[in-house]
Amino acid sequence: MARQNQKKIEQIKGDESMKLFPCVFGLNNSSGNSTKRSKPKIIYLLLFSLISSCFVFAPHLFYFPYPSALCLIDESILCDRAGYRSDICFMKGDIRTHSPSSSIFLYTSNDLTANHVLQEQQIKPYTRKWETSIMETIPELKLVTKDVKLLGGKRSCHVIHEVPAVLFSTGGYTGNLYHEFNDGLIPLYITSKRFNKKVVFVIAEYHKWWEMKYADVLSQLSDYPPVDFTKDKRTHCFKEAIVGLKIHGELTVDPSQMQDDRVTINEFRNLLDRAYRPRINRLEEHRFHSKAAKRGMAKRPKLALFSRTGSRAITNEDLMVKLAQRIGFQVEVLRPDRTTELAKIYRVLNSSNVMVGVHGAAMTHFLFMKPGSIFVQIIPLGTDWASETYYGEPAKKLGLDYIGYKIHPRESSLYDKYNKNDPVLRDPNSITQKGWQFTKEVYLTNQQVRLDLRRFKKILIDAYAKSIS
Numbered sequence: 001m002a003r004q005n006q007k008k009i010e011q012i013k014g015d016e017s018m019k020l021f022p023c024v025f026g027l028n029n030s031s032g033n034s035t036k037r038s039k040p041k042i043i044y045l046l047l048f049s050l051i052s053s054c055f056v057f058a059p060h061l062f063y064f065p066y067p068s069a070l071c072l073i074d075e076s077i078l079c080d081r082a083g084y085r086s087d088i089c090f091m092k093g094d095i096r097t098h099s100p101s102s103s104i105f106l107y108t109s110n111d112l113t114a115n116h117v118l119q120e121q122q123i124k125p126y127t128r129k130w131e132t133s134i135m136e137t138i139p140e141l142k143l144v145t146k147d148v149k150l151l152g153g154k155r156s157c158h159v160i161h162e163v164p165a166v167l168f169s170t171g172g173y174t175g176n177l178y179h180e181f182n183d184g185l186i187p188l189y190i191t192s193k194r195f196n197k198k199v200v201f202v203i204a205e206y207h208k209w210w211e212m213k214y215a216d217v218l219s220q221l222s223d224y225p226p227v228d229f230t231k232d233k234r235t236h237c238f239k240e241a242i243v244g245l246k247i248h249g250e251l252t253v254d255p256s257q258m259q260d261d262r263v264t265i266n267e268f269r270n271l272l273d274r275a276y277r278p279r280i281n282r283l284e285e286h287r288f289h290s291k292a293a294k295r296g297m298a299k300r301p302k303l304a305l306f307s308r309t310g311s312r313a314i315t316n317e318d319l320m321v322k323l324a325q326r327i328g329f330q331v332e333v334l335r336p337d338r339t340t341e342l343a344k345i346y347r348v349l350n351s352s353n354v355m356v357g358v359h360g361a362a363m364t365h366f367l368f369m370k371p372g373s374i375f376v377q378i379i380p381l382g383t384d385w386a387s388e389t390y391y392g393e394p395a396k397k398l399g400l401d402y403i404g405y406k407i408h409p410r411e412s413s414l415y416d417k418y419n420k421n422d423p424v425l426r427d428p429n430s431i432t433q434k435g436w437q438f439t440k441e442v443y444l445t446n447q448q449v450r451l452d453l454r455r456f457k458k459i460l461i462d463a464y465a466k467s468i469s
């Protein structure tokens with residue numbers, strides 16, 4: 001799963017970068033703070049005189065909110081490189097893609113050399129900037145300002161788009177569910193929300209399977225078919241483009257960084273609900289006849305269990321399922337693989353009261369649970385930090401009732417392998433501190449869980465009581 005260095009990610013501070021571009025994210029449009037809005041006009045006048053020459057060289061001057069009109073500077077490329085997790089560039093003007101040279105050109109009639117504003121920016125449109133090893137695999141894009149005279153009417157547009165482009169990569173860790181949501185879909189939502197589906201996604205390192213897997217979700221984000229940047233050699237012309245994605249944190253949306261500060265992770269979940277509804281409705285039609293048979297079960301609270309085989313499997317899973325059934329749950333065991341339709345998983349979780357699973361990428365599915373429902377994450381030895389950071393905390397932000405079940409050393413398969421005074425059992429922190437490689441080898445790829453059912457029973461009874469109240 002997430003292969004980043006734990007210490008590094010802990011350093012991630014509040015993201016300052018969006019303050020640099022308040023207009024682009026429309027912060028000053030949000031309601032409320034009137035003191036900010038009534039900044040002396042003199043500042044704007046000053047800004048006016050500075051902006052044409054300064055913004056390229058000293059964007060840090062513009063920390064305070066200013067009117068959106070000023071921000072929409074035509075024929076410009078602005079790159080915000082202050083974010084810890086991603087870079088993002090904004091282009092406005094006569095924009096033309098040129099995929100053979102991995103470039104996007106911006107044609108301008110400004111006298112480039114005189115103003116020294118001839119720009120060439122490089123960007124890797126992926127949201128794990130701090131993880132150098134994976135960023136090395138992401139191809140770089142060039143954003144280049146060119147003199148419009150160079151065009152000479154020769155390179156005309158093959159496709160003219162009336163709506164803006166958002167360009168991003170589906171390379172990197174795409175293929176892992178956590179990363180697909182965390183690095184891709186949620187940042188894509190954050191970045192493209194303001195366009196209200198009037199946006200074209202231009203995808204670097206495009207994968208057909210990715211487009212198919214997320215077709216439902218993509219249809220809620222854009223009204224237009226995506227462009228495969230590498231394979232589609234045509235010149236696509238836009239008037240506005242965003243290259244790279246904005247990201248707020250682990251599996252979350254920070255409303256204070258959104259144009260509309262009522263937009264939370266719950267809004268993203270609502271979007272998923274709209275995305276999967278048509279497909280689920282079709283599935284339900286087929287199921288109509290078996291519904292009557294299920295009616296008897298329908299009143300019992302539902303527990304969805306994510307089952308794993310191999311590492312981090314629950315070795316006494318069958319007994320745990322029987323226990324949950326005896327307590328009164330209707331249990332549904334999910335064993336998703338890469339080909340499992342997400343709509344089907346959504347359907348199960350959206351109608352479940354409780355989700356249970358051992359820490360791992362499948363926990364990303366907590367996003368499919370209804371706010372107010374219960375999420376029990378079983379935390380193997382040595383995975384406390386990752387469990388809480390990637391899933392526990394984000395789940396709480398979604399409004400789930402989150403329970404982290406930290407296993408005791410006796411509940412770990414490592415108990416049989418190591419002496420009971422070994423730091424691996426006694427002091428996992430001392431091992432995980434040595435770095436991700438150690439954590440992975442010792443705790444993630446070689447550990448199974450044997451639940452102490454007397455202990456786990458308390459969690460289930462508690463969850464049951466909450467579910468029927």
Ligand SMILES: *[C@@H]1O[C@H](CO)[C@@H](O)[C@H](O)[C@H]1NC(C)=O
Binds near residue numbers: 273274350
């Ligand atoms: C999810 O559950 C809610 C509440 O039970 C329901 O209103 C909604 O239609 C469900 N969503 C889908 C896509 O079935």
